[in-house]
Amino acid sequence: MKIKLTWRIWLLIILVFFSLLSVIGFPPAFTQKGVVVTGVDSSSPAFDQGLREGQIIVSIDGNKIKNPSDFFEAFQNKFDSNESVRTDILTKNSELIILSNESLQITVSEISNSNLKFGLDLIGGARALVQAEGKKLTDVEAGELVDTTQTRLNEFGISDITVRQVSDLSGNNFMLIEAAGASPSDLKDLISQQGKFEAKIGNDTVFVGGEKDISSVCRDSTCSGIEKCSEVEGGWACNFQFSIFLTPEAAQRHADITKNIPSETTPQGRYLTLLLDLYLDDNLVDSLRIGEGLKGRVETQIAISGGASGVTRNEAITAAEEDMHKLQTILVTGSLPFKLEVVKLDSISPTLGSDFIRAIIVAGLLALIGASIVVFVRYRSIKSSLALVLTSFSEIIIILGIASLIGWNLDLPSIAGILATIGTGFDDQIVILDESIREKFLSLRQRLKRAFAIIMGAYFTALVSMLPLLWAGAGLLKGFAFTTIIGITAGVFITRPAFSDFVRMIEGD
Numbered sequence: 001m002k003i004k005l006t007w008r009i010w011l012l013i014i015l016v017f018f019s020l021l022s023v024i025g026f027p028p029a030f031t032q033k034g035v036v037v038t039g040v041d042s043s044s045p046a047f048d049q050g051l052r053e054g055q056i057i058v059s060i061d062g063n064k065i066k067n068p069s070d071f072f073e074a075f076q077n078k079f080d081s082n083e084s085v086r087t088d089i090l091t092k093n094s095e096l097i098i099l100s101n102e103s104l105q106i107t108v109s110e111i112s113n114s115n116l117k118f119g120l121d122l123i124g125g126a127r128a129l130v131q132a133e134g135k136k137l138t139d140v141e142a143g144e145l146v147d148t149t150q151t152r153l154n155e156f157g158i159s160d161i162t163v164r165q166v167s168d169l170s171g172n173n174f175m176l177i178e179a180a181g182a183s184p185s186d187l188k189d190l191i192s193q194q195g196k197f198e199a200k201i202g203n204d205t206v207f208v209g210g211e212k213d214i215s216s217v218c219r220d221s222t223c224s225g226i227e228k229c230s231e232v233e234g235g236w237a238c239n240f241q242f243s244i245f246l247t248p249e250a251a252q253r254h255a256d257i258t259k260n261i262p263s264e265t266t267p268q269g270r271y272l273t274l275l276l277d278l279y280l281d282d283n284l285v286d287s288l289r290i291g292e293g294l295k296g297r298v299e300t301q302i303a304i305s306g307g308a309s310g311v312t313r314n315e316a317i318t319a320a321e322e323d324m325h326k327l328q329t330i331l332v333t334g335s336l337p338f339k340l341e342v343v344k345l346d347s348i349s350p351t352l353g354s355d356f357i358r359a360i361i362v363a364g365l366l367a368l369i370g371a372s373i374v375v376f377v378r379y380r381s382i383k384s385s386l387a388l389v390l391t392s393f394s395e396i397i398i399i400l401g402i403a404s405l406i407g408w409n410l411d412l413p414s415i416a417g418i419l420a421t422i423g424t425g426f427d428d429q430i431v432i433l434d435e436s437i438r439e440k441f442l443s444l445r446q447r448l449k450r451a452f453a454i455i456m457g458a459y460f461t462a463l464v465s466m467l468p469l470l471w472a473g474a475g476l477l478k479g480f481a482f483t484t485i486i487g488i489t490a491g492v493f494i495t496r497p498a499f500s501d502f503v504r505m506i507e508g509d
Contacts (some may be wrong), residue, residue: 012498019401034058041105059090115404131336142173174240213250218243236316240324241305259296387502414479
């Protein structure tokens with residue numbers, strides 16, 4: 001018997017083809033060699049040469065890089081001496097030549113086998129739900145908070161981070177931050193502080209963090225770094241120092257404030273009697289002497305210093321470098337517009353996520369097999385069972401294709417939505433099969449129309465019930481609602497009509 005495919009079936013085949021293409025990429029992602037850059041510190045010479053997150057490194061110094069182990073092996077013992085070393089990095093689109101005497105501060109990971117993006121539930125990391133303390137944010141204020149926070153976290157060098165505005169059904173606006181690979185303590189430290197930086201002489205503010213008063217902040221080794229470390233009671237203490245460059249307005253303000261301050265002689269030389277006090281979130285973090293030569297002088301370059309301690313010297317150096325980096329970031333980005341309160345803080349294990357993926361795949365396959373067996377027992381038709389399974393499987397591919405196309409992060413709620421779509425898909429297709437074998441005095445076309453009347457009613461009921469979930473729980477259920485809506489919509493307008501044509505072919509109508 002000659003099989004004639006209808007336009008609905010052809011439409012389904014074409015959509016499945018392009019959905020698969022969207023998931024695996026062209027050329028397929030699993031054929032690519034190398035490692036993908038997940039982060040480059042902004043103070044790294046590699047960053048200065050143009051290396052950015054998302055680029056794919058294929059070789060280092062002529063050696064092919066196939067995985068992260070090859071990458072780390074290429075840099076092993078490379079910067080043990082204090083002399084500058086040449087590094088040749090070849091990416092898919094460029095070739096970089098880097099001279100440096102210190103680590104390039106690049107983080108990499110394996111290239112994904114597909115274009116699908118997975119949420120923290122599946123790859124691990126930290127998630128924080130944040131609101132402004134004591135204030136209900138408007139949409140405009142929430143957007144401003146998201147933009148500023150994104151800039152700060154990007155400056156700090158955290159990769160795979162998502163910051164977005166969410167709201168609940170009461171109209172309260174929140175900020176949801178998801179950082180792959182970060183610990184909850186790391187995330188909380190970065191967002192719990194407003195980052196309000198002020199430099200004062202007496203009661204007068206000389207400058208604040210942000211581009212209004214600071215034109216640039218030095219981050220390279222020529223004008224920033226650890227000055228000295230010394231043993232103290234209980235461990236070690238290290239001091240850092242870096243230069244900042246003030247705007248002309250801030251430099252003039254410094255000159256106006258200092259011109260009437262008297263000088264005094266100290267064992268280290270002559271200094272003004274008042275100090276330059278540095279405050280972070282209204283807490284004094286350091287006080288700097290002002291040399292007599294700066295009195296009343298418009299000077300744009302100022303040295304900022306601070307310190308940190310640790311049990312060992314290396315711990316003290318690491319703590320000082322982290323504090324310096326945070327302070328530099330705050331000086332670059334300025335303070336957040338509101339003081340923040342962490343409403344909910346979660347940590348997700350990547351091992352737990354991989355276990356969930358395996359369990360979900362097994363559950364999905366068992367659902368398809370179980371449902372096809374039930375259909376076979378009920379209708380005694382291998383063709384109908386096979387058509388039902390293939391149609392349901394095509395819905396999953398279409399959902400994944402749309403998710404990869406728009407860059408949607410698949411989290412556990414999203415996966416639950418896909419499973420829910422499988423269930424509703426089977427229900428609808430059983431309605432079509434039931435109607436196709438009933439009341440033979442009606443034509444098959446009329447029976448299928450009646451089945452679609454039932455399916456459309458169920459579709460709009462499900463659609464209306466899903467819409468509130470896009471905002472419920474401050475958006476944490478958005479993934480479930482999104483994938484469910486995509487799945488049932490694709491089912492009603494694409495796969496169900498194609499399945500009805502399959503049934504007509506099987507029934508010979």
